[in-house]
Amino acid sequence: MNNRFLSGILLLFLVLINVSANAENVYDPDELLKIADEQIFQRIGPSYDFSENQGYVNEILENGVIHQRYIYDGKGTDTLLSLFPVSEEVVSGSKYLKFANAGLKNFHAALTVHRVETVPEDVGGGCWIRISNILMTGSGREKGLIIVPGNKALEVNAGTQTDFYDLSGLDMEKPIKLDFIRIDGAIYVYADDEYLFCFEDGVSGSVFIDAGSMLFDFGNWVRCDFDDFTVRY
Numbered sequence: 001m002n003n004r005f006l007s008g009i010l011l012l013f014l015v016l017i018n019v020s021a022n023a024e025n026v027y028d029p030d031e032l033l034k035i036a037d038e039q040i041f042q043r044i045g046p047s048y049d050f051s052e053n054q055g056y057v058n059e060i061l062e063n064g065v066i067h068q069r070y071i072y073d074g075k076g077t078d079t080l081l082s083l084f085p086v087s088e089e090v091v092s093g094s095k096y097l098k099f100a101n102a103g104l105k106n107f108h109a110a111l112t113v114h115r116v117e118t119v120p121e122d123v124g125g126g127c128w129i130r131i132s133n134i135l136m137t138g139s140g141r142e143k144g145l146i147i148v149p150g151n152k153a154l155e156v157n158a159g160t161q162t163d164f165y166d167l168s169g170l171d172m173e174k175p176i177k178l179d180f181i182r183i184d185g186a187i188y189v190y191a192d193d194e195y196l197f198c199f200e201d202g203v204s205g206s207v208f209i210d211a212g213s214m215l216f217d218f219g220n221w222v223r224c225d226f227d228d229f230t231v232r233y
Contacts, residue, residue, distance in 0.1 A: 029188055029195040036108045036181050041232035045107070048076070048229040060092060067092075067215070076226035077116075078213045080125065085218040091128070093212035095226055103133075103206030104233050110179045111229040113149055113211070115172035118222045125215040125222025126151050127172070131180060131187060133203045144207060145187055145199050148214070149176055153189070153197070165197045175227070182207065 060067045060080075069092045070079040080092050111129070118124035132144025146154045146161065150172035153165040170176060170191055179190040187199045201207065213224040 027183070027188075029198060032181060032188055033179060033190055033193065033195070037232055040183070041106070041108045043233050045104075045231035045233055047231070058092070060090065069213075077223060078127075078211075078226070079221070079223040080213045080215055081221050082215055082219070085220055086215045088217060090215045090219075091212065092214070093210055095211040095229075103208045104182075104231075105206050106183050107231055107233040108179065108181045109209055109229070109231045110177060111211075112175045112177050112225075112227045113172075114175040114225040114227075115150060116223045116225055119220040120218070123216060124219035125213060127211070127213055127222075127224035127226070129178065129180075129209065129211045130156075131182070131201065131207050131209050132156060133201075133205065133207055143203055144201050145189075147178070147189065149178065149191065153199070155199070157202070164199065167191075167196070175225070177228075180209070 058069045060069060065082065065084065065086070067080060067082045067086070067090055070077075070081065076095060078092065078095070080090065082090065113127050113129065115125075115127050118126075126148045128146055128148045130144060130146045132142050132146075134142055142156045142159055144156050145164070146156055147167065148154070149167055149170045152163055152167050154161045155164045177192050179188075179193070181188040181190075182201075185201055185203060187201055189196045189199065211224075211226055213222050215222055
């Protein structure tokens with residue numbers, strides 16, 4: 001038995017092992033949401049109902065124009081206001097949804113989000129949730145996923161955003177429950193218990209979740225309510 005034959009047998013054995021290992025990590029998306037908390041994520045992390053008093057105003061300077069961001073009582077409200085319609089998107093971040101004091105690799109996170117008001121109506125702005133390797137924006141090092149319910153999901157890679165999935169069918173006139181299940185770099189996304197899509201984030205380590213509001217082009221005002229954040233890992 002020559003060395004080439006033995007090498008071929010060894011290679012086939014390693015491929016079979018790899019295929020078997022990968023098969024263990026393949027989940028049916030509809031079934032995954034049902035079994036996640038019972039079979040995979042046994043530990044309960046921090047939860048937030050965002051009912052604490054948090055009334056304050058921040059000012060954002062963007063292209064020489066000052067925009068005001070209000071955060072006040074009740075349901076984690078984040079409101080972004082511009083005195084004039086903006087010429088390009090303006091993003092504010094208000095919620096660092098902590099798992100503990102660090103990120104996590106594998107988890108099931110859920111929260112509700114409601115775009116309560118927007119000017120102009122329906123097209124003035126949106127609410128966003130980001131799952132990424134870093135919390136700072138604009139650094140050019142971000143890698144992950146941004147979800148804008150009622151609009152779209154975007155892939156973020158080295159600070160560049162690319163449209164990934166159409167979310168325009170989600171009705172933002174009522175609160176929507178979003179679930180994010182991350183397993184080995186794959187993020188399964190659900191809205192009101194319905195599976196939407198799976199995204200491979202390409203992040204080898206832990207990720208973080210944060211959220212906020214944004215004004216679209218020509219937007220004046222947007223109010224987003226975030227509530228009932230929970231996480232299991």
